[in-house]
Amino acid sequence: xxxxxxxxxxxxxxxxxxxxxxxxxxxxxxxxxxxxxxxxxxxxxxxxxxxxxxxxxxxxxxxxxxxxxxxxxxxxxxxxxxxxxxxxxxxxxxxxxxxxxxxxxxxxxxxxx
Amino acid sequence: xxxxxxxxxxxxxxxxxxxxxxxxxxxxxxxxxxxxxxxxxxxxxxxxxxxxxxxxxxxxxxxxxxxxxxxxxxxxxxxxxxxxxxxxxxxxxxxxxxxxxxxxxxxxxxxxxxx
Numbered sequence: 001x002x003x004x005x006x007x008x009x010x011x012x013x014x015x016x017x018x019x020x021x022x023x024x025x026x027x028x029x030x031x032x033x034x035x036x037x038x039x040x041x042x043x044x045x046x047x048x049x050x051x052x053x054x055x056x057x058x059x060x061x062x063x064x065x066x067x068x069x070x071x072x073x074x075x076x077x078x079x080x081x082x083x084x085x086x087x088x089x090x091x092x093x094x095x096x097x098x099x100x101x102x103x104x105x106x107x108x109x110x111x112x113x
Numbered sequence: 114x115x116x117x118x119x120x121x122x123x124x125x126x127x128x129x130x131x132x133x134x135x136x137x138x139x140x141x142x143x144x145x146x147x148x149x150x151x152x153x154x155x156x157x158x159x160x161x162x163x164x165x166x167x168x169x170x171x172x173x174x175x176x177x178x179x180x181x182x183x184x185x186x187x188x189x190x191x192x193x194x195x196x197x198x199x200x201x202x203x204x205x206x207x208x209x210x211x212x213x214x215x216x217x218x219x220x221x222x223x224x225x226x227x228x
Contacts, residue, residue: 004156033216035218042119042218042220042221043157043203043218044218045215045216045217048215090156101162102157104149104156104157105156106154106155106156107154107155
């Protein structure tokens with residue numbers, strides 16, 4: 001069964017900390033995405049990557065950066081965590097045409113205190 | 114700009130009743146449309162998708178959706194709801210070019226099922 005794996009289900013971090021969220025997919029997908037999910041707002045795209053070392057900003061990139069050094073791994077980085085970044089973070093991947101739909105990870109619930 | 118509207122934030126139905134979840138989209142070209150379901154504490158699972166062809170699309174778990182271009186709608190339906198269908202449902206439109214689709218999601222509809 002194909003999978004997108006997010007390394008942590010729950011994280012609690014302090015304000016100002018640098019936070020790394022890791023995502024790994026085993027489907028050899030070119031495209032990977034980071035979304036955050038907040039009640040009443042649905043999913044909002046933070047960053048995406050369509051190839052190794054390539055990245056593009058989504059709709060809400062402020063306060064975030066990403067890294068994609070290998071095809072299977074896409075990391076989301078919170079340079080200096082703030083309480084308004086408390087959220088559910090979802091990673092997803094899809095193949096070259098994207099038409100198969102996305103495969104999502106189970107999510108990481110991040111709390112910044 | 115592309116957008117997706119799910120007018121109903123919460124819906125409650127009785128087990129065995131029929132269900133329709135509404136979705137309206139705004140997109141200039143022919144859209145790729147998706148419905149996802151999210152159970153509590155879980156990621157999103159693809160229920161069904163529409164790219165072209167037959168406007169009535171069958172999905173998993175007994176769900177179907179109908180694409181109506183004139184109404185810019187892609188409503189999700191199920192003839193008889195089961196208690197296990199209680200979850201949050203997201204409609205999405207695929208936007209972008211270059212060989213990948215950037216999904217734009219609606220705010221979601223939370224479904225509760227009464228026994």
